[in-house]
Amino acid sequence: MNMARSKGIGFFGFLLGNRVNLTIDEADKYRLFHSDADRERILGAIFSGKTHLSFLAHEVKRWKSEKEEHDREIALLHKTVELNHKGIALEKEGQVSDAIEVYEENIKSDYPASHSYKRLSVLYRKQKDFDNEERVIKRAIEILPRDKEYFGDRLSKCIRLREKQK
Helix, strand or coil: CCHHHHCCCCCCCCEECCEEEEEHHHHHCCHHHCCHHHHHHHHHHHHCCCCEEEEEHHHHHHHHHHHHHHHHHHHHHHHHHHHHHHHHHHHHCCCHHHHHHHHHHHHCCCCCCCHHHHHHHHHHHHCCCHHHHHHHHHHHHHHCHHHHHHHHHHHHHHHHHHHHHC
16 A cells, blocks of 8 residues: 555655655656765665665655755746847847837746846836836846846936936
């Protein structure tokens, strides 16, 4: 009888007290999240011809949780890159308002990538839309602390230009 499902462990194999028995292949899915000691145990098992290893159930749950978060981050990165490429292509075609929409969609995710913030600040400045430029720059400073100097300089100039325009 597979006790794993009744204990909420899912596909992880049989629950052995507070331990979970995994195949080497199952354990390998979480290699990014293993401790050095676990990596050594898995390599040892592979070299000795073992097909299964026992792990603490809470560790396996932690690996699964960290992998799910990692997978979400990777998917968000891919979406960010895809939208950046789309925005670049739209700009090249002269479709600036469509590019702005794409970049605005991209920054909604709060993913810490600077391209969309930089392009929006440039495009809004060209349109003399200083309110939107300021909004985007302030958000960029929050999301991208490593680029604070760049966006801080842009914000200062944006504020000066808006004052000059009045």
